[in-house]
Amino acid sequence: MYLYRKRLYKYVFIVFAMLVVLFSFLVFINYTKIFAGLGYKTLNPKQEITVEVKPKVEQVDYNSTLRIINKDGLKLKFSTGSDGELWHDLSTDTFYNTVTKLKTTRVIVDNEMIKKNSPVDKTDGVSFDDNNFIMEFKGEKTFDVTNNKNYTIKIENVSKHSGKIEIFVENT
Numbered sequence: 001m002y003l004y005r006k007r008l009y010k011y012v013f014i015v016f017a018m019l020v021v022l023f024s025f026l027v028f029i030n031y032t033k034i035f036a037g038l039g040y041k042t043l044n045p046k047q048e049i050t051v052e053v054k055p056k057v058e059q060v061d062y063n064s065t066l067r068i069i070n071k072d073g074l075k076l077k078f079s080t081g082s083d084g085e086l087w088h089d090l091s092t093d094t095f096y097n098t099v100t101k102l103k104t105t106r107v108i109v110d111n112e113m114i115k116k117n118s119p120v121d122k123t124d125g126v127s128f129d130d131n132n133f134i135m136e137f138k139g140e141k142t143f144d145v146t147n148n149k150n151y152t153i154k155i156e157n158v159s160k161h162s163g164k165i166e167i168f169v170e171n172t
Contacts, residue, residue: 040164043074048156051169053145064171065090066143066153072163073138077129077156087133088144096120098131134158145169 043049056062070076078087087096095104102117103124120126125136135141136159145153155167 040069040071040166042162043157043165044162045157045160048154049165049167051153051155051167052150053147053153053169054150054171055147056171057148062146062172063144064146064169066145067140067168067170068143068155069140069166070137070163071165072161073136073159074157074161074163074165075134075136075159076165077132077134077154077158079132079154079156080151081154082131082151085131085133090142090144091140096126096133098128098133101128 041049051066053064053066055064068076079085085098087098088094089096093106096102097104100117101120103120103126105116105118107114107116120128127134153169155165157163
């Protein structure tokens with residue numbers, strides 16, 4: 001009888017250990033799926049996201065930045081609803097004007113900063129649609145979106161495939 005009870009405890013322990021390992025594996029798989037996509041939003045073709053910019057105008061020096069992490073290299077269309085827009089890409093310190101369809105870069109010549117206007121090149125991954133700014137990139141971009149009033153920015157996926165993006169608006 002004693003030997004039978006000892007074997008029974010051994011089998012119960014083995015079954016219990018296998019259940020614990022299986023349960024741990026399932027929890028690990030689900031949590032990695034949850035945390036891998038945490039903060040990222042899947043954007044389908046023609047789908048748009050609206051973000052609000054609320055600058056802290058009560059401060060003397062206030063600043064608003066839009067940071068986008070584009071994991072899958074989506075082609076994104078930016079619009080604010082105003083007629084003329086100037087998009088300042090802080091990542092490359094380049095200005096894109098939706099009215100003149102030009103890009104402006106700052107060049108230092110003989111210790112003097114000069115603004116250089118040039119047409120938008122296809123290799124930049126930038127184009128314009130009416131008064132909308134369209135940019136295709138993979139990775140992270142930061143734009144200066146400082147204004148003296150609250151407004152919204154619409155970001156639309158104009159590429160033919162879905163992808164993950166993460167968007168932050170930082171008002172300091």
